[in-house]
Amino acid sequence: MHSSRFATTSGLSRRGVLAAGGSVGLGALLAACGGSSDSGSSGSAKSDGKETKSASGPWSFTDDRKKTVKAAHVPGNLVAYIGSAAALHDYGIECTGVFGPTTLKDGSADPMAGGVDVKKVTVLGNTWGEFNIEKYAALSPGLLISHMYEAPTLWYVPDDSSKQILSLAPSVGINVAGVPLTTPLQRYAELARSLGADMTTGANAAQKARFEKSSADLRAAAKAHPGVTVLAGSASTDSFYVSTPSSAADLSYYKSLGVDFIVPNKVKGGFFETLSWENADKYKSDVIMLDNRTATLQPKDLTSKPTWAQLPAVKAGQVLGWPSEPIFSYAKCADRIDALTKAITSAKKVI
Secondary structure, eight states: OGGGGTTTSSSOOHHHHHHTTTTSOOBBOOOOBSSOTTOOOOSOOEESSSEEEOSSSOEEEEOTTSOEEEESSOOOSEEEEHHHHHHHHHTTOOOSEEESSOBOTTSOBOGGGTTOOGGGSEESOSBTTOOOHHHHHHTOOSEEEEEESSTTOOTTOOGGGHHHHHTSSOEEEEEOBSSOTHHHHHHHHHHHHHTTOOOSSHHHHHHHHHHHHHHHHHHHHHHHSTTOEEEEEEEOSSEEEEEOGGGBHHHHHHHHTTOEEOOOSSOBTTTEEEEEGGGTTSSOOSEEEEEOSTTSOOGGGOTTOHHHHHSHHHHTTOEEEEOSSOOOSHHHHHHHHHHHHHHHHHOOOOO
16 A cells, blocks of 8 residues: 555655555656766866766766765766656756656656656656666666665665666665755755756856745744644545654754644654544644645545544645655745745634
């Protein structure tokens, strides 16, 4: 059932259940990102001790497994988890392929694809556990990139074939759990820069400036509305999962800006508390951030759940869509912060 996400790891956690949308296993969609595996990339050389890159010289990057990946040139044919590819896209680094929930049943882009043109990438799988190794090998991958929710496991790389997959190309893992939002944001920006993105001028500099302004606006809104409480959760057919802010990069960051989150008191696995629908009214709040990924249930799907309908925030229409797996680019995170700021500013006290 919904535990498929972390059936592949050592234990069940919020990310394990919620990656599967609480009820349906999400996808492992793999593809590759442009150029041959040993091709160079344009851009000026930069080094801050974490990555090194030049157009014609050697390249290296130290990931969050403390593993330094080295290559004779900036890698091409990048293969990335869709969330990683979406973040890199926002900085101008395009992928030839991706893995993870990339397309919907009708072939259109899953929201988790962000700005990635899903018609231009090679899809190696679209649900949890799918990874077409033959297609992957045919891409001559230069680098595999993914999130990590439980290091050193690379997100959406199937455990049963990971050894074979990881033997075909170097890999980079970016930790996105148990750290504030700014940490994976910085790390993906560093990775993008190493791969050729200019983070100091134009649109990329504007992204970061906007993120900082959005953060300041949320801090001000939280201070101006100190009584507004927020609950973050995810819905499946059988259960309502209430997230604990400390484990999620975005929630912990919002909390640091002053957002008053409901903190569940019976968290198992470090990520969330699981409630049956009979007990889904255990926690009441003024605003609900509801996981809006494709595999999760949405408000229209929950009308038959009496406890949901009776929650004060639901009755007041104060439910905000929440992508519980953020796209870790400054632009996309600024969008989410702005939405939360608006929800808090306009919320009525209902508890």
